[in-house]
Amino acid sequence: MSASHKTILDTLQRVFGYESFRGDQQAIIEHLVDGGDALVLMPTGGGKSLCYQIPALVRSGTGVVVSPLIALMQDQVDTLTELGVRAAFLNSTQDWRTAREVEQAFLAGELDLLYVAPERLLTERCLELLAGGEIALFAIDEAHCVSQWGHDFRPEYLGLSILSERWPAVPRIALTATATTVTRREIAQRLDLTAARHFVSSFDRPNIRYRIVEKAEVKRQLLQFIQTEHQGDCGIVYGLSRARVEDTAEFLCQHGIPALPYHAGLSAAVRAGNQSRFLREDGLVIVATIAFGMGIDKPDVRFVAHIDLPKSVEGYYQETGRAGRDGLPATAWLAYGLQDVVQQRRMIDESPGEDLFRRRLGSQLDAMLGLCETVSCRRQRLLAYFDQRIEPCGNCDTCLEPPQAWDGTVAAQKILSAVYRLWRERGQRFGAGHLIDILRGKLTERIKQYEHQSLSVFGIGSDLSEQAWRGVFRQLLAQSLLAVDQEGYGTLALTDASRQVLKGEKTLMLRREPEKTARSSRSTSTRRKEAEIVLPAEAQQRFEALRAWRAEVARSHGVPAYVIFHDATLREIAVQSPSSLDELSHISGVGLRKLEAYGEELLRNVRAAP
The missing domain is CATH 3.40.50.300 (P-loop containing nucleotide triphosphate hydrolases)
Incomplete structure (x- = not known):
């Protein structure tokens, strides 16, 4: 040596x-x-x-x-x-x-x-x-x-x-x-x-479970996710807008989840105070725009949730990587829906700059949409973006509850035909909601106002539910087979690529979400518990006593608890139950300075624990 x-x-x-x-x-x-x-x-x-x-x-x-x-x-x-x-x-x-x-x-x-x-x-x-x-x-x-x-x-x-x-x-x-x-x-x-x-190095974070769900009532979905899987845990929730951040933080607080907002519209003092509390307190959730998080060293973030679609895979990977820095199980949860695709496409179309810049933004969004819509292992798709190849991970939603792939060519043709006929015959464009009503034969006041019940496509899609149709629309937008108009109204138009599908020259295999049952929710919760580190009863008592001691020391020093010792170090002390400074010195994370500063106190706490 x-x-x-x-x-x-x-x-x-x-x-x-x-x-x-x-x-x-x-x-x-x-x-x-x-x-x-x-x-x-x-x-x-x-x-x-x-x-x-x-x-x-x-x-x-x-x-x-x-x-x-x-x-x-x-x-x-x-x-x-x-x-x-x-x-x-x-x-x-x-x-x-x-x-x-x-x-x-x-x-x-x-x-x-x-x-x-x-x-x-x-x-x-x-x-x-x-x-x-x-x-x-x-x-x-x-x-x-x-x-x-x-x-x-x-x-x-x-x-x-x-x-x-x-x-x-x-x-x-x-x-x-x-x-x-x-x-x-x-x-x-x-x-x-x-x-x-x-x-x-490998980009893989095997302790993080990736899950992407179809967006419905996103605040309720987020609340249920936290309450059933991460109650009392520290986490980060990302939203695109300041208003969304404020509203979501308030909603979580109203339902018993301690949460703080963080975005560029807050004063520097408020941002610094909220960040300081997040770093120092246990069980706190920060709801933030992407202005928050770079360089965050907090090791015990148990989940990162996105309530809006990230703009790129790089951003998504960077943000989800703030979960589970200690190597223990963590969750990356994303709610994603049709409106996300419409909004992101429109933002790209309206963004200033050269065509090259917009094309780059579009390719980044396409990669993110591909991750959301994949029927294969999400971790494989995520790491492939960084030129890394792995076997299916067994720790993402598509591995644990594989979605179905189905031939959506006919359904896509019905949508594209409806868009074509409205524009060709009436000179009209509408959003996804109105088009779904036409396809499902729903006689709304708006349909009667425009006499759309007389269209040949009226009622030809009654075989699919409204939710299923929204999934098809979302995937057509994701694959650029539909475009969002540039007038800011969110209406839909055909693209050059639509022709192949309309003519039957291209087969579309689409993703169908697996049925969500009470049983699957329970199994997710059970899998999480199995993945967690479970300490023997005596070691758990020692661990809690050591955490309480660490909290007091951190408060007296004015620093976050993890600056004193990480949970992983306290767990190892609790399990090993060292009886001397020499034994304590072999615990990972106990260097000479910390041994000198805290060694005797640690040993006293170990001996005093029940």
């Missing part, structure tokens, strides 16, 4: 309390310690931060970390401080005296890690500051933010290539949990990392 490897392994065990590395961590760390540049793709919860934290501790100088969200720097620094690491940040929340103290500590070589937002780093003052100290490495976190095609584009990231120009001898590492092959190439090009070594 080389001297550098011994130092690296010793740092992992002594500071962070882990016995061994996971996946590519060791190779990445050794490459960086030796002065190489790296581009790292690793799933959320895969241990990306260690890949730059350990080299920053081993190499001479301070590791400078570029982080896009100043609201999360405090928690990252708190976590490192608890481990005995000399860490600090520079951002706009500090007064000038505090910032000056941090700057002086950096110049004096008294910091192991310094976190800086990209917009601050690119100021001449900050660049001059960095030039006055010794830098161990640069770490660019959430590197996908540099991609102009990506879901989290940050213009400030485009200027970070200056780091290679001013500090060519300092190693750089760019890290992200979300990047296709194209995005990875763009990251390397824009950050001047074309010569960097690429480390691409």
Whole structure:
């Protein structure tokens, strides 16, 4: 074993309390310690931060970390401080005296890690500051933010290539949990990392169960999902609009689910306060727009729910990845319906910019719709988007309750014929709801007003329910066999691709949802319980006692509970029931600093538990 490897392994065990590395961590760390540049793709919860934290501790100088969200720097620094690491940040929340103290500590070589937002780093003052100290490495976190095609584009990231120009001898590492092959190439090009070594880990998060349901009364569906499967759990709910976020948070609170809103329309103080509560309290649900979540380190998020269709697979993967960072069972739940497709298509048509930009948005939406409508394993479809191939997972809804594929060609022809005849014979266009009434022969006031009962297509679709027809409409929109008009009314029109179906030149296999029964709901709940870690009775009592102790310590320190210890560490202590500091030191997550700070208290709590 080389001297550098011994130092690296010793740092992992002594500071962070882990016995061994996971996946590519060791190779990445050794490459960086030796002065190489790296581009790292690793799933959320895969241990990306260690890949730059350990080299920053081993190499001479301070590791400078570029982080896009100043609201999360405090928690990252708190976590490192608890481990005995000399860490600090520079951002706009500090007064000038505090910032000056941090700057002086950096110049004096008294910091192991310094976190800086990209917009601050690119100021001449900050660049001059960095030039006055010794830098161990640069770490660019959430590197996908540099991609102009990506879901989290940050213009400030485009200027970070200056780091290679001013500090060519300092190693750089760019890290992200979300990047296709194209995005990875763009990251390397824009950050001047074309010569960097690429480390691409598996994107699979096997502990997350993916479920996509047909949207009906989405707030009621969300409430039932939380009450039956995640009562008392911490979770994130994503919605597209500020109004939707506010309304849903209020609805959950009215029904006994503690929930807080988060969106850009709230004041900075309210956003910071709500985020702080979410990070520090157990069992809290945050309802948010996509403005929330990047870099969230909270390990015990048990579910991520989407009540509106995400715009891309990258965004969906990034957001669902915030669940189950601790490796324990978690759920990614999405409600998706016809109106989602109509709305997203219209937003793309109305978006400013060049045709190329709109086509890119359209292809991203097509991939997301393909994930929603697939009849095969969802995880296979999701990972294939990132060029990864796996066997069916057995832990998604399509694996657990396989949907039926049926020949929907005739049904599609009926819809397309109705749209054609309305436009050709009457010069009229209508939305899906009115077209379904025509097909099902429903004599509504509106149908009588327009005399649509006289159409040849009136009543030819009485064999399918309204819900079934909505599913067919949704899938025709998803496959661009129907288009949303660009006048903003949500009416439907034929596309160039419609002709093949109308003429019978193309067969359409569509997805039919499996019947939802009380039995299937119970079986889902049972499977979840089987998947959870169940502790013996005595160990469970010790675990609860340790959690109560941890909560008190966290409150006294003003930090989230997981900064003190993760649940996984407390569970292992509860099961192993160590009786000495030496036995405790072998528990994963108990490093030297935490052993010294909390070892005796932990042992007292273990002995005192029933």
